[in-house]
Amino acid sequence: MKHLIDPMDLTVEEIDQLIDLGSKILADKEKYQDVCKHKSLATLFFEPSTRTRLSFEAAMLELGGNVLGFSSANSSSASKGESVSDTVRTVSYYSDIIAMRHPKEGAPLVASRKIDVPLINAGDGGHYHPTQTLTDLMTIYQEKGRFHDLTIGMCGDLKFGRTVHSLIKAMSRYENVRFVMISPEELRLPEYIVKDVFEKKNISYQEVRTMEEVMPDLDILYMTRVQRERFFNEQDYIRLKDSFILDLDKLKTAKKDLCIMHPLPRVNEISTKVDDDPRACYFKQVRYGKFIRMALIMTMLGVNVDED
Amino acid sequence: MKIDSIKDGIVLDHIKAGKSMDIYRYLGLDQLDCSVAIIKNVPSNKMGKKDILKIADNFDINLDVLGYVDPDITVCYIKDYEIVEKRHVELPEQIVNIIRCKNPRCITAEERDIDHIFKLTDRENRIYRCVYCESKKSNH
Ligand SMILES: [Zn+2]
Numbered sequence: 001m002k003h004l005i006d007p008m009d010l011t012v013e014e015i016d017q018l019i020d021l022g023s024k025i026l027a028d029k030e031k032y033q034d035v036c037k038h039k040s041l042a043t044l045f046f047e048p049s050t051r052t053r054l055s056f057e058a059a060m061l062e063l064g065g066n067v068l069g070f071s072s073a074n075s076s077s078a079s080k081g082e083s084v085s086d087t088v089r090t091v092s093y094y095s096d097i098i099a100m101r102h103p104k105e106g107a108p109l110v111a112s113r114k115i116d117v118p119l120i121n122a123g124d125g126g127h128y129h130p131t132q133t134l135t136d137l138m139t140i141y142q143e144k145g146r147f148h149d150l151t152i153g154m155c156g157d158l159k160f161g162r163t164v165h166s167l168i169k170a171m172s173r174y175e176n177v178r179f180v181m182i183s184p185e186e187l188r189l190p191e192y193i194v195k196d197v198f199e200k201k202n203i204s205y206q207e208v209r210t211m212e213e214v215m216p217d218l219d220i221l222y223m224t225r226v227q228r229e230r231f232f233n234e235q236d237y238i239r240l241k242d243s244f245i246l247d248l249d250k251l252k253t254a255k256k257d258l259c260i261m262h263p264l265p266r267v268n269e270i271s272t273k274v275d276d277d278p279r280a281c282y283f284k285q286v287r288y289g290k291f292i293r294m295a296l297i298m299t300m301l302g303v304n305v306d307e308d
Numbered sequence: 309m310k311i312d313s314i315k316d317g318i319v320l321d322h323i324k325a326g327k328s329m330d331i332y333r334y335l336g337l338d339q340l341d342c343s344v345a346i347i348k349n350v351p352s353n354k355m356g357k358k359d360i361l362k363i364a365d366n367f368d369i370n371l372d373v374l375g376y377v378d379p380d381i382t383v384c385y386i387k388d389y390e391i392v393e394k395r396h397v398e399l400p401e402q403i404v405n406i407i408r409c410k411n412p413r414c415i416t417a418e419e420r421d422i423d424h425i426f427k428l429t430d431r432e433n434r435i436y437r438c439v440y441c442e443s444k445k446s447n448h
Contacts, residue, residue: 083419104415106440110422125413127441 001300003112003119007133007166012173018134019141022288022295026142029062032294035303036065042095043069044088045122046102051264052122052131055286056099059293063303068094089114097301099131118300126162132263133166134296135289140171140220142288143259143281147174151217155182156224156244156269158189163263164224165193172197179205180214184240187230210243215253221246223262223282225269247271254279261285317342318369319384319391320361325349327378328359334373334406340365372400376407376436399434402427407436407445414441 001014010018025032041060043053048071057067069091084102088111092098098115100108101122108121123129137147144150152171154164158181168189171177179198181189188207198205208214211221226244231237245268246260262270262282274280298305323331328346331337337344342365352358366385374381375397385393408424409416416422416438426436426445436445 083421084415085419102415103413104418105411105413105442106415106438107419109440110415110419124415 001118003108003121004130004296004300005109005112005119005121006128007130008169009130010134015134015137015170018292018295018299019138021298022138022292023142025294026288026291032063032298032305034064035298035305036060036063036301038065039063039096039301039303040066040068040094041297042091042098043067043071043122044091044098044100045069045071046073046084046100046107048072049101049123051286052101053099055131055289056120056122056293056297059290059297062290063294063297065096065297084111085114087111088119092117097297120296120300126160129162129166131289131293131296132163133170134292135285136163136167136222136261136263137170138288138292139261139281139285140259143284144219147171147177149176150174150219151178151180152220152222153180153182153211153214153218154189154222154224155211155246156226157187157230158183158224159187160230161224164189164222167222168193168197172201172203177203179203180218181205181207182209182211182214182244183207184209184226184236184244186232186236186240187226211246211250212253215250216255218254218258220259220261221254223260223266223269225265225267245269245271246274248273248277251277251279313389314343314362314364314386315389316366317362317364317386318366319363319386320374321358321382321384322352322355323359323361323381324378325355325357325359328361331361331374331377331381334377335370337361337363340367370406371395371397372403373406375400376403379434399428399431403436409438409441409443411438411441411443414438414443416440 043056045053053071060067084107092115097117098119099122100111100119103125105125105127108119108124112119121128121130158164223246226241228237258279259281260279264282328348345362347360349357350360379397379399381397383395384391403426404423407426416424425439427439429435429437
């Protein structure tokens, strides 16, 4: 893997290897604390995303490496009209690996063609965000110990939520995974995903309008934000929004080992009262995200650690 | 209607009726100095009606463009009033700088000097997608 642009660029085997390495780092941080010494990661964020940038930077620092970069287009030469290719190419001479975020779809692909160092897409508009998908997979594996034989509920904005689409594609490659789509009519999963993924691969899926009716079946509940601006009128939003807010009451019928996930940031779609429930995994997800990024950086840099 | 046969050049036959102006434009035939004849709505046994383009110059024709616009076109190369070669075009796997991505959120809307590349993702339905943003372009 030279660059990582689309989460589906990764084979199932490559994902297994990354998860395996991420788990080893998580179990023995000290062993990996200097493996990227004298290497540097450039975080080129043409649009701000503090959460994602810090996760990458923390990952590199904990591997003993250095970080450099910029956190918005204003502080880069992009504001002087330089092309994306030129900006990224210039930085590629100062760094060993690049994590890049850009508001335009396909910008990381364009940039990756002009450089010799590996590039990770850290989000290109509403398009791809492969390290979010890896974070979600790492969380599922850590919490469930497997990718097969799971019932996954996805709740909220399934129409525009790119993390949902990517996770569906990634999880559709494993045996006996059932999907339950929980959304208002207005925000249901796009037809092309139903056709290209569920129907083409003969995967079992169900579409419902409330989480209560499916809660007892779920092994994983992936929550997303329902945004006001997605609705035509205020009444529809107010009428529907409570149905897609998770609280302790709705969790009453859930399994004891349900894993509740959310890509964050959360606004109000999960009641803060749920945070202390052992089934809440969305902050653990942040932590897993750092470890899987560590594994990714090591793998893309070709850094190996001797096995005992 | 009679159009003189050409001595040396290219005849594009079996163009779907009404498509000849698209091809004229895509191939940039307006840039040529030689004679170009656009013959529309010619009766055809196979197609009912068809268009024909006759170009009195052996220029380097972009077969990918033809394949993209209409994969049923036949290209006839003419030398001394004789057809010396007949070629059938195919739907190309990839087309570069023939159509432009219209998605305003795509990097092609911002970056200078970028090739607009579309890949064939569904042969049956002739669907092309932008390699950068995956926007769909259907050519039928
Ligand atoms: Zn595009």
